[in-house]
Amino acid sequence: MTVPLSILDLAPISEGGDAATALRNTVDLARHAERWGYRRYWLAEHHFVSVASSSPAVLIGQLAAATERIQVGAAAVQLGYTTAVAVVESFGILDALYPGRVDLGVGRSGQRRREEIAGTKPDGPAKPPRVWQEVDGVVIPTPFDLSAMMRNPRLKARMSVLQQPDANAPDFADQVADILAMLDGSYRVGDVEVHAVPGEGAALRPWVFGSSKGQSARVAAKFGLPFVASYHITPATALEAVDVYRENFQPSAALPEPYVVVSADVVVADDTATAEQLASSYGQWVHAIRAGDGAVPYPDPASAQPLTAEQLEVVKDRTATQFVGDPDQVAHRLDALQRLSGAVELVITSVTHRHADRLRSHELIAKRWGL
Template structure:
């Protein structure tokens, strides 16, 4: 039996977009403002993403921005969607999130990915050791988990302070089957990036659910799906707002990333037929429209995927329009 919208928790994925004509300071102020509104509207968690060397994303120092958001809110869960673990020492991440959990008890999530979140040259600058290409992600994850365990005689001599003994939920993020399989094997919650990898969604979900092994942290599979949702009072206005997201992805496939652009009236003036087809495939799960249109498409998406939770991404140029989009979506789940 399909779940009703009111039975599905909804959360926010914020890339802290830096818009053309705006500054990083503007973006971070907007992030906190959106988080405060999301908390008021009943969103479950608020995640920020690690990206580097991208002028259109302000959340590269993800742990710092999480602290900023958590300090400015009172009860919404705040976390990473995600921390790209191969970019970091597991000890440093344990200390960062141990600090966050100590400051904001019971409110911090640690979502982890194994992609660089950037180009290869920047990844080398971050990681220094060129051998660190993400292939050792399971070993890094195991080391990180060890730092969070309660103190014991058999534990490593190096301790995460703060961090040791703290209960910080770890999620694995993915856009393919690798993290789905690892999440299942370890009995961890899984978050899939349907917002940019829709064609792999069902394969990854089926793998996760089929091979899931209960653990101390989770008795049964729990899958949260990232989803682009852009809502406005009319279909036409929502479709226009969505052209900012389309331009962003167009610039990515052209290898010319930049700040989030203002919406346009006609994307056919900007993309080729081939680029349009590529973007429609990559953004195929995106839901754009009026409240009525959004409701129908969300119900279809939940019926098809049986998602346990949705994480809404909305790359919208105008901050007030972005707030309105998240408000519309929240009202559909009540």
């Protein structure tokens, strides 16, 4: 049986475009996604880059209003930049307006980046060298070293304004525990009951997003929450995260057994040559991110300058794990990823320079997948 397919969107701004156009395109894609049979439409949170999804809760409300049935949610709220009560109240409002349709995704990327920038990330045991491999048709590349990017002064400057001065975010596990307590009405500050309104009693279940076998996978397992492994961002370690999640899973009232979703980056066209041409500027986009500039306006393949050999080396893990081709080719690779990970859902992200090509990419794979 084919597993459900969902969409993860960044509301990307294309070269020559603007945020308003990107947001209109996102609403348009969400409407089409509902008609094509996608199960969920999730929005990523990014800041100070050329994507327009900086405030998922605000955009989720717009998408829910523009559609009728499809689940809409965050992929994911970065808890390192906000508070548990802000998350519960904002998503509580969404649940009150669109009951049963809202997915609350949370991630610790903000906390992780602060640790790496400050040099306070805990040192684990020495890791053995990793080798590039392919398992059942799924590429598992060697990990990309993010340390140079985290030292970039431009990234440090941007991150410095995402919190109030001298603010200290709680540990990710504590924040997730606080969210769960606020949702079920058991939250306390000392001996004082604190009730989040709206939020308390909402039909919300957090989804934890993670990319390695570190804290996120273990927190999802500890609290019996669904786990989303980000193969499209960290293909070297995402499947390890799934294994850790399953090995440590503790059943909860809401989830008696592990629930795994895995993401993939895809570009689909009517033929392979067209798909490859549409995806030909993806490497330039990823390279800009890793060079510390963040996501630049998505380059036009017709005018993008080729990457040098040195630059190609920086992005090869991402270009090799992007699923590009005609519907049959991409469906085959998605099926292999699902079998290898044991995912019960897959979520795809697809970025192209032209909105029409992105629509076509999602339409083709939806039809081939049998949605």
